[in-house]
Amino acid sequence: MKKVRLSRRAVLRGVGGVAVGLPVLECMLDRHGEALAQSATPLPKRYAIVFAGQALGGDDWADNTSMVLGKRSTDKAAFIVPPETGAGYSVTLPLKPLADRNLMADFSLVSGLRIPWSASSVEAADVPAGGAFRDFHGGGAGPLLCGTRSQSASFTCRSATSDQIVAGFNKPGSIGALVVRAQPAWYLSGSSFSGRQYISYKGSAAPVEAQTSPSIVYHSLFDGFTPSDSSARAQHDFDLRARKSVLSLISDKRNRLMGTVGATDKVRLERHFDEIRDLELRIAAMPPDVGGQCQAPKDPGPDLPVGGNNAGSGSDQIATNTGYSDEATRARLLADLIHMAFVCDITRVATLQITVFQSHMNVFPISDALGVPIRADLHECGHNGDAMTRGQIPVSTCLQWHVGHYAYLLDKLKNTPEGAGNVLDNSAIIFMPEAGHGQQLNDATSPNATHSVEKMVLLVAGRAGGLKPGRHIATPQAHPGQVLVSAMQAVGYTKDTLGEVTGGVKDLFG
């Protein structure tokens, strides 16, 4: 191949000192296709978490027991964890989308995970390091995401989450982690998200609000792409200048306004102005040039309507047209945008929260499409199912739907060549369900509980940093945070801790 002399900076048009990401062009690679030729800079490493707000099994139903439309069964392959360990294990019901896309060799399933908790005390003071306060759902959220023990039933983290830590040392430009969510509404009357909508935290009690609109994500990431034809380019230039003027009229008044308001309002309004300034910086940052695999994705168009509240106040009364905002399509659109943001090196870190913690999304539309109609919301699916359909198969069907979106993202990354391999080779992509299927955290006695931080599972896909996927790794009660530590290390993390959790799951590297 003919080598063109090209420095990485050469394609950067100078803008106010803001560093920006660039797509990797083939002519920039070294002979092994593993690093950039001129600077020996390694290929970017990507890190993502795909989150499912559900447990792995149904309350009071053993891993192998189910009822579907009134018919009981004892299908062992319904539970996500296969009986075999190592490579070549059998495909369980939730993993089917991964097998269908020929991805079984591209991820490892880590089972037996457990967040520690005190069996003898419900006091906050007695929660062990990295452990769960004895109240699900809130008590389990913090330690799962950030490795630091929870101290109450509130949904919060007491230290930074892995995605934010990775974004801290691994960002190509001004954009850190891309934080997005497919479920846009809470769907229950008389209450609101109250923290269940966060899986990314910059620090203790500092959640990062997710963007739920695929359209807004698209415009914020890809509006900077310069079109190729000249009239579109003129319009693009005009729009960009106009947008900057619109915002600078606001930021220009900052000092004057701050000089008039009281101390408390100064804090409140400064936060708002800071975010506007960040937006201006993001716009000012030079967009990546389209090239190679990096192409502006299709405009997702106006957002799909947000569904109304659940028609039933629990199981059995769920209708087909409420409590659902076509999360299936939204998740796909967001996965498309994450994929191209990775390919174009706009960001190297993303979180996709498909459903929120304790999600009340109506699962009838998604489960019916998978052949197991469940008249319940996702939360109820785990607890009671509906009168005729409950237990492992329904829960695993909902999980399969979540895994389907994960598989879709992996497939796109895998089918995007980069260097000598593909983008997935340079990634660590986690799939994270909210809960396991062990002892109940609240009463400490009930087995086969959805409110459990035992028998948890994480999936880790990709080959970044020497990850060796394709195996079932059964751990003796490793902390889920240890899996995250290893995944973070795979993308360049040099420490050995996440919150209060120390050490990784070394088997992930072979």
Added chain:
Amino acid sequence: MPPQSAAVSASVARRLSRAEIDATVRDLLGDTTNPASRILAEDEYTPFDNDYTRQKPSAALIDALEATADDIATRVLAPANRGRIVACAPSGPGDAACFRQVIETVGRRLFRRSLSNEEVTAYLSLQSFATENNPSVPHDFFTAVGLMLRSMLQDPEFLYRIEIGTPTGDPAVLRLSGYEIATRLSYFLVGSAPDDRLLDLAQKDGTPDALAKPEQRRAEAKRLLADPRARDQIHRFHAMWLGYRAIPGGTDLLAAFNAETTALIDKVVFDQPSSYLDLFTSSQTYVNNLLADQYGLSRPAGGAGWVAYGTTGRAGILSHGAVLAAFSKFSDTSPTQRGIFVQTRLLCNSVQPPPANVNVDQPPPATASACKLDRYAAHRSSASCASCHDNLDPIGTGLEQYDVGGKFRTHDDGHPECALDGAGALPGYGTFKGPAELAQKLIDSGRLERCFLEHLLRYAVGRGLYPAEQGAVDTLASGFAASHESLTETLLGYVASDRFALRQEDPTP
């Protein structure tokens, strides 16, 4: 750290809720598409949607606000609509006089104050986008107007109700400006921006600040209460307070529930003003045939109208399907949840969360009996559970004959052997049976009206009350009593009070 003065309520810059942005752009710009509710993230309900302690800016919010502003500007400046905000006929893309007029008029409405000359000049600079020599990009006079709108709609002075005030004799206390009072008044009573008349009263060139006068505030409030939007605002308040804002159910039934509750509020508060407590004791209700059948009442003449409850044990809003459907669980009633509703929303008692080792996602586990109330009773047999549940479950038990949809029943759904006798108790105030008797017990307790007023004040100030604000509730309560429980008189009294025209810094951002 609590605020310094007990006589004045603390305030901060409050961001408009989604509902307030929707109403504002509807009223000022003619955009009726509820753009904020479509694009911005959901507000947190505590139980009201305007709790400023929950408002934190984020990149996601800023991006969504930019998209919302673009979305609104595009619609407002569509050729068929633009006349609403551009009153002059521009002579060309560079008509500065016309643009100036638009900036001044629209800016004053959106920022709820007049703009300085310097500010107007800054927006005028956008006209260069209308006039630039750029044949490949379509642009005209309205291009600059659109950019102005986008900028104003993303401006913190539009998005936040910023109150600054001027010093008084007390260093902790600030007096609101006329514009700030106009804004408070309008968002409180009609949930939207002040109209031109209020802005004119707030500050007309050279004239004194009319809204500083209590009688003027009262007169304006009276005018606003005659506006249909005031009814919407009162409906919204009740929906959030009583938890029925988005209750589950079939479309026709929901519409009937909504019409029923709206009709009662309108009647008691606006159309045939009477004691507000009639909301809880009303002996008749507004139903259509569907709802009459649902409740087992006689059908109204003409298919919709008022019918008497008679001796059904029903009275007032606590008998409405809208309220009975709220606080339910698993498509059945939850005596515990209904007890929590009465204790927290109607009596303003705090209910401690259950101990951590209780799984509140599930109803009490099955016992030897198939009957629901037996299960609830069994789970109160342990002393540790009983200490809280004894204050909750007996209330719900007294409403058990009324199911989640307000239907009357004498036994558990599907279990004829599980008879429901409807006997309940309001702890501390004696036994009752059904909503009519419960309402009377609540009124007799003397706590209901105070709790209502406390929620009203929370809604007004946009947060939970500081302990020192109980004095403000006392004042509201004496006005309420003196006016024979007239809600409108109570609102007018609050608006005319000194408290309404003053502020102090809330020390907590």
